[in-house]
Amino acid sequence: MNLSTKLFAGFVLISFLFTSVAIVNYRLSEDVIANSNFVTDSQNITRTSASLQRSLIDMETGMRGFLLTGNETFLEPYFSADELLPSQFNLLKEYMREKPEQFRRIKQIEALHYKWRNEFAELLISEKRKEVADGIESRGITALEHGFLVLNEEGKRITDQMRVYFKAFNSIEYEVREKRKGRLEKSIADTRRISTTLTIFSVLLGLGWAYYITRLISRRIMKMVSLADQISYGEYKIQIEDDANDELTRLSESLNRMSSTIDKTFTELDSKNKELDQFAYVVSHDLKAPLRGIENASRWVEEDMGKELPSHIQEYLMMMRVRVHRMENLINGILALARIGRSHLKEEMVDVQALLHEVIDMINPPAGFEIHLPERLPHVEAAKVELQQVFSNLLSNAIKYHHATTGNVVISYAEHEDMHEFSVADDGPGIEEEYHDRIFVLFQTLQERDAVESTGVGLAIVKKIISRNGGTIKVTSTVGKGSAFTFTWPKVKLAEA
The missing domain is CATH 1.20.1330 (f41 fragment of flagellin, N-terminal domain)
Structure with a gap:
């Protein structure tokens, strides 16, 4: 019935x-x-x-x-x-x-x-x-x-x-x-x-009939909810057994088909991801090999010609090596961007104060640049390498794109009900408003690549890491007075499907 x-x-x-x-x-x-x-x-x-x-x-x-x-x-x-x-x-x-x-x-x-x-x-x-x-x-x-x-x-x-x-x-x-x-x-x-x-x-x-119907429906609906929960946690092979042959049975059959389809799709996706990883490894290896060959060849020419090498040829060879390094960095950046979220990084409570000292020591800002930290910074639940990469890219960009040989970078922090908010502000040349969205797009730079060594991947990586963790990032800037990159990091991490 x-x-x-x-x-x-x-x-x-x-x-x-x-x-x-x-x-x-x-x-x-x-x-x-x-x-x-x-x-x-x-x-x-x-x-x-x-x-x-x-x-x-x-x-x-x-x-x-x-x-x-x-x-x-x-x-x-x-x-x-x-x-x-x-x-x-x-x-x-x-x-x-x-x-x-x-x-x-x-x-x-x-x-x-x-x-x-x-x-x-x-x-x-x-x-x-x-x-x-x-x-x-x-x-x-x-x-x-x-x-x-x-x-x-x-x-x-x-x-x-x-x-x-x-x-x-x-x-x-x-x-x-x-x-x-x-x-x-x-x-x-x-x-x-x-x-x-x-x-x-x-x-x-x-009341008896209502209880019977309620139990009949709720028990079977809870089975479907359990199936949906298990699917959300990655158990795609689960199936509901229902032989009542009514409307809820057809819904159960639809959910079973959906579960099977998701399982098949994720199996195929996992296989494709493995193929892509292998392909990326092979391509990066095959691309880097000729790049290293070009760099070595340029150095051999300099060594063989010695002082007989004209200065303009030396300049060309140096420009060639710069282009090779840029290409190698670009390949590494693309691989890093593609691998975000593909590997399971360990979550831990990260001391942001200590992390920033490590980042500052690693980027080694040139003389004349000062990085100012607030007195209090929180402990944040995160994969340490991801948060390190976010701060490293933002601080490096603040120094790299500065129009002067001296400058200041100020890191600030504010706590909200369910979010941590960090800001990295500089006193550089600033960014025109029409480019505020563009800078987060892959391969987009605001200066000539020959003027500043850049791959255009850094901010794309930053945005992808922050978005994946449930946060947001935005830029506020006044031309000639500097820029501020503000991003949020959730206190409670979003459950991953």
């Missing part, structure tokens, strides 16, 4: 689980909402029922007060309740539309109320009002025309029957409400338990 297919399958599986969790939670929440709505409706029903009972009591109390005192003020709650009762009955019947038994009880209570109102309360209130209007002093309820209804407790029987119906009505409502309340609590608990279980399962499955 391809890696992309595995990733997609995991994504689909996790998406399916989370969708399932959402659907289950939705259905459970519907049950919770239904039970919650039922409990809310039941509470509204009992509140309406209690309100209806209070209205009936208000009517009964107001009627009795009026019958006993004849004071119309007692009828205010009677008539207020009488206005509310129709809407309260209608609201309660609306709640009970799908509950036939409870609906029937409300209808019975309503019928009893209208019977009590029309056949008992209204008759007595009307008779009491007539008695008050006629100015008859209160004679008691039994003196009224229909006072016997009170004596035979007709009204009490009706109100007692309504209370019985209300009690049965409320009892059923409370019982059903408790059941639905229990179902509501159970549905809430089920919702929490099921949704929590499914969510934890989905998260664990997602």
